[in-house]
Amino acid sequence: MTHQAADPFTRHDWTIDEIVAIYQSPLLELIARANAIHREFHDVNDVQKASLLSIKTGGCPENCGYCPQSAHHKEVHLDRIHMMKTDEVLQMAAKAKAAGADRFCMGAAWRSVRDGREFDSVIDMVRGVRELGLEACVTLGMLNAAQAGRLKEAGLTAYNHNLDTGPDYYDKIVTTRTYDDRLDTLKAVRGAGIEMCCGGIVGMGESVTDRAAMLQTLASFNPHPESVPINALVPVEGTPLGERERIDPLDFVRMIAVARIVLPASRVRLSAGRSVLNREAQVLCMVAGANSIFYGEQLLTTANVGETDDDALFAALAAKPQLKDLLPTD
Ligand code: SAM
Numbered sequence: 001m002t003h004q005a006a007d008p009f010t011r012h013d014w015t016i017d018e019i020v021a022i023y024q025s026p027l028l029e030l031i032a033r034a035n036a037i038h039r040e041f042h043d044v045n046d047v048q049k050a051s052l053l054s055i056k057t058g059g060c061p062e063n064c065g066y067c068p069q070s071a072h073h074k075e076v077h078l079d080r081i082h083m084m085k086t087d088e089v090l091q092m093a094a095k096a097k098a099a100g101a102d103r104f105c106m107g108a109a110w111r112s113v114r115d116g117r118e119f120d121s122v123i124d125m126v127r128g129v130r131e132l133g134l135e136a137c138v139t140l141g142m143l144n145a146a147q148a149g150r151l152k153e154a155g156l157t158a159y160n161h162n163l164d165t166g167p168d169y170y171d172k173i174v175t176t177r178t179y180d181d182r183l184d185t186l187k188a189v190r191g192a193g194i195e196m197c198c199g200g201i202v203g204m205g206e207s208v209t210d211r212a213a214m215l216q217t218l219a220s221f222n223p224h225p226e227s228v229p230i231n232a233l234v235p236v237e238g239t240p241l242g243e244r245e246r247i248d249p250l251d252f253v254r255m256i257a258v259a260r261i262v263l264p265a266s267r268v269r270l271s272a273g274r275s276v277l278n279r280e281a282q283v284l285c286m287v288a289g290a291n292s293i294f295y296g297e298q299l300l301t302t303a304n305v306g307e308t309d310d311d312a313l314f315a316a317l318a319a320k321p322q323l324k325d326l327l328p329t330d
Pocket residue numbers: 066067068069107108109110111139140141160161162164199200201231232233234235236272273300
């Protein structure tokens with residue numbers, strides 16, 4: 001059903017100006033165009049639930065301005081958690097599967113992967129998650145080719161490593177690494193034959209041009225990243241971006257729609273920031289092309305939408321009117 005990346009509709013040569021023009025087109029036209037592409041490339045009823053777990057929390061040497069896990073942001077209230085035990089992680093994965101998740105994503109607050117006991121246990125976790133019949137994704141910071149090879153061998157489905165924003169805005173957000181460092185890790189991931197999960201964040205003070213530049217970079221990958229998380233900044237007290245206002249939900253919808261248009265076959269994930277969207281705004285994001293959410297009370301360190309609310313959302317998406325609903329209620 002899903003088209004392959006070699007499809008002639010799938011372009012790798014978008015210009016930033018073209019993407020900005022799409023972003024700024026009238027909202028209803030933008031959503032209609034994105035929805036047409038979404039229907040062409042995907043089953044619109046297929047919205048994947050992915051579950052997230054932080055397997056090592058806090059104390060990260062990088063200085064990403066949005067991230068509560070950076071050791072540079074001393075005012076953040078966060079309980080640091082050392083590496084979780086493999087058994088515990090696999091129990092959480094089994095629970096996520098029982099609750100209806102198809103994919104299990106594990107994050108470690110590392111600048112880069114170091115060979116040794118902790119990486120060995122990540123390998124075991126990946127193997128265990130795959131044995132449960134779930135897709136497995138990890139995000140561990142920078143990675144070399146040999147480490148990517150070991151993850152692939154363990155059965156890893158995808159590696160998450162976000163570009164976060166456009167290249168020109170990047171050093172306003174992080175200075176402990178460069179855009180090129182990100183691209184090198186992504187190359188190692190691709191080189192090992194692991195799917196790429198790569199997206200970014202909106203609402204960090206970036207311009208529309210920066211958003212477009214990020215999407216242009218994502219679309220320049222050949223093939224396109226299979227998975228593209230679009231996060232809205234969750235401002236966390238004590239981080240440099242902790243006082244930022246939340247993005248207008250309709251700008252979030254625009255970003256998702258443009259991502260869908262320039263990355264037609266990718267799974268676009270409505271990621272962080274969903275908890276402040278009402279049900280209708282979330283459905284609008286799905287109409288505009290989002291076809292995955294993170295399911296579970298917690299993202300990595302911040303609150304997500306509660307499972308009861310998400311169950312109600314999925315019930316509303318799935319429900320066909322029942323005979324009893326067609327009869328008057330008194
Ligand atoms: N250390 C790894 C790395 O940098 O790739 C992985 C963990 S990191 C928490 C994964 C992604 O979460 C980041 O790249 C960023 O896009 C997203 N993220 C982190 N904090 C966020 C926040 N406060 N709001 C929205 N997204 C956030």
